[in-house]
Amino acid sequence: MGDLLRYRDDAAHEEPAVTLDAFLGASNATAVRIEPGEDARALLPHLDRIALVEVAFPAYRDGRGYSTARVLREAGYTGELRAEGDVLVDQVPLMRRCGFDSFAPRAEIDSATLKASLERYEFVYQGAADGAVPVWKLRHG
């Protein structure tokens, strides 16, 4: 298990995440875990009581979690959004752009490599969930 990486100022949420079914089954849980095949939109009515959404990445190839993150951020979710599982260093910048702000990678991520990779691209072509300004906006003010 690699170290938890966080890009938030608040304290890490301690409560263990429950499954989506358990969460929707009228629990008081404030942390929930979404598996790749589950529909994050089911959480939308409850966003104000959620402090942590953990999105599972059982295999790095499975990219459904990227859409899960964007759906939640676009709906206004501001709590912690964690990518857990097979998260590789080269994926973290893309995940950050989709709105993830914490990472629980299965294998350790080298911090120097990660730093370089997060700083590498000065510009992005498209708007996403991270607030980066797309180049078309820079071109036209």
Added chain:
Amino acid sequence: MYQYDKYDQSIVDARVEEFRDQVKRRLAGEITEDQFKPLRLMNGLYLQLHAYMLRVAVPYGTLSGPQMHMLAHIARKYDRGYGHFTTRQNIQYNWIKLDECPDILAELATVEMHAIQTSGNCIRNISSDQYAGAAADEVADPRPWAELLRQWSTFHPEFTYLPRKFKIAVIAADEDRAAMRLHDIGIQLVKKDGVLGGRIFVGGGMGRTPMIAPEIKNFVTADDLLSYVEACLRVYNRYGRRDNIYKARIKILIHEIGADEYRRQVEEEFVAVKALGIDPPQAEFDRITAFFAPPAFDAGASDAIDRTDPDFAVWLDQNVKPHKQPGYAIVNISLKKTGDIPGDASADQIDVMADLATKYSFDELRVTHAQNIVLPHVAVRDLPEVWRTLDAAGLAAANLDLITDIIACPGLDYCSLANARSIPVAQKIASRFADQGRQRDLGELKLKISGCINACGHHHAGHIGILGVDKKGTENYQLLLGGSGAEDASLGKITGPGFDEDGIVDAVEKVTNVYLGVRADGERFLDTYRRVGMEPFKEALYG
């Protein structure tokens, strides 16, 4: 042509450094081949049977003389002196060393080129009509739309780990020269009440389950384009199958849930996505469009031409197409000379084509999905000189769209997935029909060969298609008839039991003989097949 500004250049330069770092980590053993694989694939680097293969992007098939020269330079310096133009309008090099790859990318970046997203489960290089900007039948130049999509799809954070690869084509004419409806998303630009918009087709593709894309939306304007395709992709990324790689393309999702249900989900998603403000303003669309303004044609150029040289006249009739500007023509350079490997060109030939583009075609070339090259804007008065130069370089084969203008994938000679060789079969068929009069008599006949079910050689879309299969350890070839990738798109049907390598060449000859025997006036092979059906062909093959 589109030209990079500091933002485009910065992104491509950063990509070179990123890949340099990834290769360094791989060579140092910091990452395993398994971890490196998705990284190199995202950059067009495959591990083939004998070496690494690098696929370089030619966005919507358009490139300049200096860019073409760079492709020749790379062939000479890093490969064995040639390159292979692909059905995706790209170029691949088959003998690349991993440790040299970052330097190749750095050289490409100096002429605004790259290998970004030429493989991997992401949005691939956008393809388009090779006659864009030159064809008389287009409602607009489709390339500004393609460039808009290129920028939007480059390093799209949400769509880099899709269920499967994703291909988009944009055309702007009723005649479909880009096999648009055999793409994951096909866009045809049309005008409605004077306004330009796109018809959106989703869910086409080749592979083991070929499908022709249904229309999902009949009109999307440029200012909604990115939101609309983002919605299309998001529905796919969330619900496309990931349990079976053969069922992971978007065509299967749409086939399983139905076009109506898919459309409903996209419309719902579109409402949410549109509110995010991800569509660039008109000013950005205008900025891109300005790069594709027509070149400074000579308004007084004449269409008069001296046809006394018979070889020149044959080439003129077969390979030169009308241009929308009087006094100009579109020149197709066939990379299918008998005996050659379809789509291959030597470094010297690439240089010749680059020079011709600079001198006679406003510095522009195109790569076609039929693995040929186009000089889009040649003055009619320059055609004899262009032809002489091409002829001297072995590039004047007058066989565009004839039976020897064969599309063939690399097959078992290079590809690790292949069941059978494609190249030798293409060469044998080309030799059999080498006689110019014979091929011209057969007329338009699109023959396409794939070395396995993945269909990179588009065999389903061939008037005659050939599919290499493995039959108890030996190479065997199935014959298909009746496919088309054009505006009358259809999928070929298998004739029956397959053939060995020589048998398939004979089989092709037999079906062409049936055609010659029963064709009505003006009918192409495909038209005759559609009229008389499979039976007479089967009879000749197996009767």
